[in-house]
Amino acid sequence: MEKEILIIKNISREGPGLLEELLKKRRIGYTIIDLALGQNFPPVENFGAVVVLGGPDSANDNSRKMKIELARIREAIDANIPYLGICLGLQTLVKAAGGRIIKSPVRETGFLDPEGSHFTTELTAAGKQDPLFEGLDHSFKVFHLHGETVELTDSITLLSTGKFCRNQIVRVGKNAYGIQCHFELTPEMLETWMNEDPDLLQLDKKQLKKNFAAIQDDYRLTGRKLFTNFLRIAGF
Template structure:
């Protein structure tokens, strides 16, 4: 296997790479999706140039063989100082593998808006505004959420972005490992699938969610592309 490959761990079929896949294919970057739900297993660590871990309904605290194996593999990636991007569950797994905690949110964050109808937003910290992953992003931007747990950080971890309800929104471990709690990889097709398959989203007004995405889509997608391109550059891909 080539050592110059990016691997994507997919935890459940409905939570695919979305916008990331579009960006990778546009740039001609080789990648491989490992579908953990189907029993596929991560590659040898020597085959990995960078790793992306997607979201899913699991908890990073689950004692299941799947989650325990995933935590062990992510731990190897961190130990080897390989570029890492975790999305939603992928953030929580990274923090837990690095010695932090995963705990319940004060309230679930689901969709684009909180219980008061206000858009969920990420606010970059001073450290975040200087980090190359977030170069080109504004200090505040809306985010789509689908999670009921959050993280508690160790002193060695860096908080790059915060939220009003769940504070720890963008986290950095070491020099090249990142996690983002929200879903900047979201596409229209992903949202439509999630609205029909995800139990939390099925409780919400699907037309309102689709209207929010339609209104935000242009800048939302541009910011997602920006962050993903920054990560790929940090990971050594042109």
Template sequence: MPRPVLIIQHVTHEGPGLLSDLLEKYSIPSLIVDLSRGEPYPDPRHYSAVITLGGPQSANDLNEVMRNELSTIEIILQENIPYLGICLGMQTLVKAAKGEVTTCSTKETGFFGPDGIPFTVDLTLQGIEDSLFNDLGKRLRVFQLHGETVALHNGISLLATGKFCKNQVVRVSNRAYGIQSHFELTPQLLLSWLSIDNDLRIMDHAQLIETFHDIHVDYKHTGTTILKNFLHVAEII
């Protein structure tokens, strides 16, 4: 049996979503650590991979919790521990890798951009060739929920781009990935976020639920495939 996967939560309501089903399917042990509850970040060297979820915090925060998280991700990169960061987890990866986290010129929220066109990400040439996107197309539908984005330096590979916030999926070293959007989304997560997240609370809930219902089969396939591909990269399955 492999060492457990470490799952880092920044806030309780942003859980692992589709990842939970995948870990159960393959009988992969895991430990969930909720930083918002004051739980300490364990030594990542005791785990087969680290998956960091989203949250309302900023990678630019100066508090002790965020400083500790960034220094721990530096260890993850130094030790070549497989890492997957989602939303804030992507931004903390880039920050720890000496990139920048900045305010989005256009905040991305929900399934549609301000122009009414669905949010998508387009794989770059590096993304098309990367194992994270095996068995997927070059353009993927996404759900967004973020007000910050990242600026990259030469040591960070860009794997997918978006229309408003360009840098959507990145890779640092060989096995550390960051994804800005929420491929882990499930109907249960969406419903909980609608009542909690300030940006989603003011949107048309019926339209958000209907849209996700319409695309859910394809969206679940995409998210599950990406997460499964990451577990392959991490040599867990």
């Protein structure tokens, strides 16, 4: 029997979105654990892949929750279990792999950067060769929601960079990936986040919806292809 994918939510409102749609369509089994509800991050050894989503925590937190989360991610790295981290899930991956989490030089929120242009991320030479981006362009418009960023060790591969926050997508080993932006975003998720997230509450809702509508079709295609590539890498 094929192993399931373990999906970890750090806060209830930040779910797997587009990734979950893909898993349902392909009938791939998965288990969602919501740490915000007090559920426990289980041992990873019996899962075929691990996905850790975003949230307001810091990977630098000294809480029991974060200590266990980092330990479980380290277990996944050591066991060579395919891993995908989004936003906080990127930062916890880097922290578990020996890197540092620091305040971002720019707090990246929403679709538009401080200059009024769409946030973008550009693949590095290593990123252009990585199977995660097979069949995709080398530059993407993205949605951000983070105030911290990562400093990498020499053993962590940088796959994509941003103008204001450099380290955007990384790989640890052969199959552990971290993505700072939110390719899992759906219109329904954006609606929820706009009404609940403290940083998004400070932005204009109509403008956020307009910005998403302008890139939504391409964004969805990119997200689906990227997640499909990850599932292939993970053996699904």
